[in-house]
Amino acid sequence: MPPSGGRGFQIMADNMYDAIVIGSGISGGWAAKELCEKGLKVLMLERGRNIEHIKDYTNTNKDPWEFPHRGGRTQQMIKDYPVLKRDYPLSETNLDMWVSDKDCPYTEVKRFDWFRGYQVGGRSLLWGRQSYRWNKWDFEANLKDGHGVDWPIRYEDLAHWYSHAEKFAGIQGSKEGLEVLPDGEFMPAMEMNIVEKDVAARIKEHYKGTRHMFIGRSANITVPLEGRTNCQFRNKCALGCPFGGYFSTQSSTLPAAIKTGNLTLRPFAIVTKIIYDKDTKKAKGVEILDAETNKTYEYFSKIVFLNASTLNSTWILLNSATEIWPDGLGSSSGELGHNLMDHHLGVNASGTVEGYEDKIVFGRRPTGIYIPRFRNIYDDKRDYVRGFGYQGGANRQGWNREVAEYSIGSDFKETLTEPGTWSMGMGGFGEILPYHENKVTLDKIKKDKWGLNVLAIDCELKENENKMRQDMLNDGIEILEAAGVKNVKGKIGDGTPGRGIHEMGTARMGRDPKTSVLNKNNQVWDASNVFVTDGACMTSASCVNPSLTYMALTARAADFAVSELKKGNL
Numbered sequence: 417m418p419p420s421g422g423r424g425f426q427i428m429a430d431n432m433y434d435a436i437v438i439g440s441g442i443s444g445g446w447a448a449k450e451l452c453e454k455g456l457k458v459l460m461l462e463r464g465r466n467i468e469h470i471k472d473y474t475n476t477n478k479d480p481w482e483f484p485h486r487g488g489r490t491q492q493m494i495k496d497y498p499v500l501k502r503d504y505p506l507s508e509t510n511l512d513m514w515v516s517d518k519d520c521p522y523t524e525v526k527r528f529d530w531f532r533g534y535q536v537g538g539r540s541l542l543w544g545r546q547s548y549r550w551n552k553w554d555f556e557a558n559l560k561d562g563h564g565v566d567w568p569i570r571y572e573d574l575a576h577w578y579s580h581a582e583k584f585a586g587i588q589g590s591k592e593g594l595e596v597l598p599d600g601e602f603m604p605a606m607e608m609n610i611v612e613k614d615v616a617a618r619i620k621e622h623y624k625g626t627r628h629m630f631i632g633r634s635a636n637i638t639v640p641l642e643g644r645t646n647c648q649f650r651n652k653c654a655l656g657c658p659f660g661g662y663f664s665t666q667s668s669t670l671p672a673a674i675k676t677g678n679l680t681l682r683p684f685a686i687v688t689k690i691i692y693d694k695d696t697k698k699a700k701g702v703e704i705l706d707a708e709t710n711k712t713y714e715y716f717s718k719i720v721f722l723n724a725s726t727l728n729s730t731w732i733l734l735n736s737a738t739e740i741w742p743d744g745l746g747s748s749s750g751e752l753g754h755n756l757m758d759h760h761l762g763v764n765a766s767g768t769v770e771g772y773e774d775k776i777v778f779g780r781r782p783t784g785i786y787i788p789r790f791r792n793i794y795d796d797k798r799d800y801v802r803g804f805g806y807q808g809g810a811n812r813q814g815w816n817r818e819v820a821e822y823s824i825g826s827d828f829k830e831t832l833t834e835p836g837t838w839s840m841g842m843g844g845f846g847e848i849l850p851y852h853e854n855k856v857t858l859d860k861i862k863k864d865k866w867g868l869n870v871l872a873i874d875c876e877l878k879e880n881e882n883k884m885r886q887d888m889l890n891d892g893i894e895i896l897e898a899a900g901v902k903n904v905k906g907k908i909g910d911g912t913p914g915r916g917i918h919e920m921g922t923a924r925m926g927r928d929p930k931t932s933v934l935n936k937n938n939q940v941w942d943a944s945n946v947f948v949t950d951g952a953c954m955t956s957a958s959c960v961n962p963s964l965t966y967m968a969l970t971a972r973a974a975d976f977a978v979s980e981l982k983k984g985n986l
Contacts, residue, residue: 430716431701431713431714431715431716432715432716432717433456433457433458433459433680433715433716433717433718434451434456434457434458434717434718434719434981435447435451435456435457435458435459435717435718435719435720435721435977436458436459436460436461436701436702436715436717436719436720436721437451437458437459437460437461437720437721437723438461438687438702438720438721438722438723438724438729438732439460439461439462439538439722439723439724439725439728439729439950440460440461440462440536440537440538440665440670440681440723441533441537441538441539441540441665441723441725441950442538442539442540442543442665442950442963442966442967443723443949443950443951443966443967443969443970444460444462444538444665444721444723444724444950445537445540445664445665445668445669445670445673446581446669446949446966446967446970446971446974447721447723447947447949447970447973447974448460448669448670448673448679449668449669449670449672449673450970450971450974450975451678451721451974451977451978452672452673452676452678452679453672453673453676454974454975454978455676455678455978456678456978456981457678457680458673458678458679458680459680459682459715459717460673460679460680460681460682461682461685461687461702461704461715462534462535462536462538462681462682462683462684462685463534463684463685463686463687463707463724463728464533464534464535464536464538464683464684464707465535465536465683465684466535466536466681466683467513467535467536467537467541467656467666468666469656469660469666469667469670469671470656470658472656473655473656473657473658475509475510475655475656476652476655476656476657476658477658478509478655483508483509484508485508487507487508487509488507488508489501489506489507489508490508493506493508493511494506496516496517496518497511497514497516497517498517499517499529499530499531500514500515500517500531502529502912502915503529503531503915505531505542509654509655510542510654510655510656513533513535513541513542513654514531514532514533514542515531515532515533515534518865519864519865520532520534520864520865520870521862521864521870522859522862522870522871522872522873523859523862523870523871523872523873524872524873525872525873525874526873526874526875526876527912528873528875528912528913528914529912529913529914529915530727530873530914530919531914531917532725532728535683536665536666536670536681536683537664537665537666537670538665538725539725539917540663540664540665540666541654541656541664541665541666542654543917543963544634544961545634545635545636545653545662545663545782545783546632546633546634546783546786546807546960546961546963547582547585547587547589547633547634547635547961547963547964548597548633548786548960548961548964549571549578549597549598549599549600549960549964549965550571550574550598550958550960550965551571551595551596551597551598551958552570552571552572552595552598553596553793554571554956554958555567555569555570555571556570557801557802557956558850558955558956561801561802563801563849563850563956564755564849564850564924564955564956565924565926565927565928565931565932565955566926566927566955567925567926567955567956568925568926568927568932568935568936568955569925569936571598573936573972574965574968574969574972575598577967577968577969577971577972578598578600578964578965578968579600579601580968580971581964581967581968581971582600582601582602582964583601584642584668584672585635585663585668585964585967586603586635586636586637586641586644586663586668587600587601587602587603587633587634587635587964588602588603588604588605588606588631588633588634588636588637588638588647588783589602589603589605589631589632589633589634590602590605590630590631590633592628592630594628594788595793596788596789596790596793597786597788597789597960600633602633603637603638603639603641604638604639605630605631605638606631606634606636606638606647606781606783607631607781608630608631608785609775609777609781609809609810609811610772610775611769611772611775611810611838611840612629612785612809612810612840615629615769615810615840615896615899615900615901616628616629616630616785618898618899618900619787619895619898619899622898622899623898626790627787627790627895628787628788629785629786629787630785630786631783631785631786632783632784632785632786632807633783633786634662634782634783635662635663635963635964636653636661636662636782636783637660637661637662637663642668642671642672643660643671644659644660644661644667644668645659645660645661646659646661647659647661647662647782648661649779649780649781649782650780650782651780651781651782653782661782662782682704684706684707684708685704685705685706685707685713686704686705686706686707686866686868687702687703687704687724687732688703688704688705688712688732688735688868689702689703689732689735689736690702690720690722690732690733690736690745690943690946691703691714691716691736692736692738692740692741692745692943694738694740697942697943697944698943698944698945698946698986699720699745699943699945699946700716700717701714701715701716701717701720702714702715702717702720705866705868707866710866718945718981718986719945719946719947719977719981719986720945720946720947721947721948721949721970721973721974721977722946722947722948722949722950722952723948723949723950723970724950725919725950725951726919726920726921726922726950726951726952726954727756727856727871727873727919727922727952729922729923729948729950729952730752730753730856730871730922730923730952731856731858731871733745733746733747733752733923733933733940733948734747734752734753734856734857734858735858735868735869741942745940745942745943745946746923746933746934746940746941746942746943746946746948747933747942748929748941748942749926749928749929749930749931749932749933749941751852751923751924751926751931751932751933752922752923752933753855753856753857753922753923754852754853754854754855754921754922755850755851755852755854755855755921755922755924755955756854756855756856756873756875756913756919756920756921756922757848757849757850757854757919757920757921757954757956757957758848758875758913758914758915758916758917758918758919758920758957759845759846759847759848759916759918759957759959759961760845760846760848760877760881760884760885760911760913760915760916761843761844761845761846761910761911761915761916762843762908762909762910762911762912762915763843763844763846763885763888763889763892763906763907763908763909763911764841764842764843764844764892764906764907764909765841765842765889765892765893765895765896765904765905765906765907766808766839766840766841766842766896766904766905766906767839767840767841767896767897767901767902767903767904767905768837768838768839768840768901768902768903769810769837769838769839769840769900769901769902770837770838770902772812772838773838775812775838776812776835777811777812784807784808784809785806785807785808785809785810785842786805786806786807787805787806787807787808787842787895788805788960789803789804789805789959790803791803791804791884791887791891798883798884798887799883800879800880800881800883800884800887801849801880802846802847802849802880802884802959803846803847803884803959804844804845804846804847804884804887804888804959805844805845805959805960806842806843806844806845806888806892806895807842807843807845808840808841808842808843809840809841809842810838810839810840810841811838811839812835812836812837812838812839813835813836813837813838813839840896840899840901842892842895842896843892844885844888844889844892845916845959845960845961846881846884846885846888846959847884847956847957847958847959848877848881848913848957849878849880849881849956849957850921850924850955850956850957851878853874854874854875854876854913854921855873855874855875855922856871856872856873856874856922857871857872857874858870858871858872859871859872873914875913875914876913877911877913881911885908885911886908888908889906889907889908890906892906893905893906918951918957918961918962919951920951920952920954920957920962921951921952921954921955921957922952923940923948923952923953924952924953924954924955925938925953925954925955926955929941929942932955933948934948934953937972937973937976937977938953938969938972938973939973944985944986945986947973947974947977949966949969949970949973949974950966950970951966953969
């Protein structure tokens with residue numbers, strides 16, 4: 417069966433390609449774009465269905481009342497999706513973009529909330545779009561405090577590629593001149609609302625410029641870009657954007673790859689293993705299981721980019737065991753599957769803001785505010801290492817608020833015609849250290865819908881994170897009170913790993929093949945023509961959203977791979 421073709425897609429004979437890209441999400445889309453634009457014939461494999469830009473965004477223009485349950489969740493959905501129900505992803509608005517818990521189970525040695533999107537575009541259709549550069553300290557942290565292994569690259573190695581990614585993806589934001597959160601190539605920034613502006617000014621004054629609050633940098637374009645229309649402030653991003661107002665595979669990297677005439681897209685292709693040639697000590701292709709027919713096929717290429725998303729990429733490596741590598745391709749160091757990270761969330765602070773009763777918000781802005789890390793930098797030293805940032809915002813309650821004095825009748829209706837009180841809230845995003853014992857393995861017993869062994873996930877927060885969470889709470893309350901917010905309350909809630917949906921690690925980069933899976937160019941030490949550039953490659957986690965870093969790493973690795981191909985080294 418040939419790959420699924422179509423207008424603009426190149427179908428190759430004999431299943432031979434220059435490059436195979438496994439996965440079509442944020443990093444997979446970038447790999448396909450970069451390799452195609454450099455002249456390679458590329459096969460992009462996606463385990464899920466195809467979703468065509470605009471045409472297949474079936475719910476994008478629906479209002480809440482057009483959904484049978486107003487966009488909520490039913491008891492049957494709660495029963496059918498025991499993992500997805502744990503957080504916001506479970507709703508009837510875009511349920512078909514999230515993975516079925518029944519079809520694709522996994523084993524929780526310790527609880528881990530794994531929210532996945534298996535379709536062309538992956539979670540690029542669903543992500544929160546927050547886009548931040550790492551700072552210079554993030555790449556040095558492991559070496560300095562002795563956790564994990566040293567990153568084989570530094571900020572300077574990625575700075576050019578951050579710019580490259582930002583210019584193409586389209587990142588709105590303000591330049592702040594901070595070492596802790598480097599500026600980038602920004603489109604005009606969205607505005608904070610009046611309450612946020614005033615709170616930000618009070619924070620700056622109170623902390624003498626040592627703490628900062630500004631608009632969250634996000635992959636929402638504010639001016640037209642490459643045929644995409646700027647953000648319309650609908651805040652329906654997770655339903656697919658027909659305007660192309662935010663970066664996704666469908667709006668951005670896939671059209672660029674198709675334009676070259678070098679891309680073949682093959683949906684419903686579950687990659688089960690990378691085929692390793694013991695004579696050349698390289699990969700020669702991949703084996704797939706057709707998700708619809710259960711038939712097996714092989715495709716061959718000079719290089720393989722593994723971008724199936726963190727845990728699925730590592731599953732493929734683990735499942736690519738041979739007599740040479742009995743524990744999986746890339747397992748020679750003993751680190752494959754280890755050092756799983758996420759960001760720990762669930763620590764919040766909020767309160768009411770007085771004096772703005774004559775102000776309301778117009779439109780639905782798709783980003784909030786950001787307060788960058790201020791702990792364990794410069795002269796600040798805590799009883800834990802690393803740090804955290806905050807995301808949040810101010811808003812005014814609307815008609816759906818609870819009015820305690822009335823529950824029915826004309827007074828109730830009349831009261832709801834006026835907006836409620838203003839509130840300001842924020843939640844912390846904290847760094848998790850790369851612990852060797854936080855890991856994934858293959859469950860030898862449990863299988864998925866296709867008879868494939870599933871992942872077992874064994875991951876937990878430890879003392880360092882729990883100490884940090886107390887600071888996240890106390891500092892959040894302190895900041896809001898210092899800014900004049902009233903009735904401030906804080907809460908340490910659920911910090912279960914996985915909830916950040918920022919899985920990282922399990923096939924880390926490093927300087928030594930004895931302690932890492934990948935080298936400085938994202939090549940698997942054990943097979944130099946296999947590149948891993950999604951979250952699996954991460955050596956530490958920082959405390960900022962990681963997707964922009966995946967884009968930069970992918971573009972950098974693709975440039976290196978093509979250069980090495982031309983030299984005959986791969």
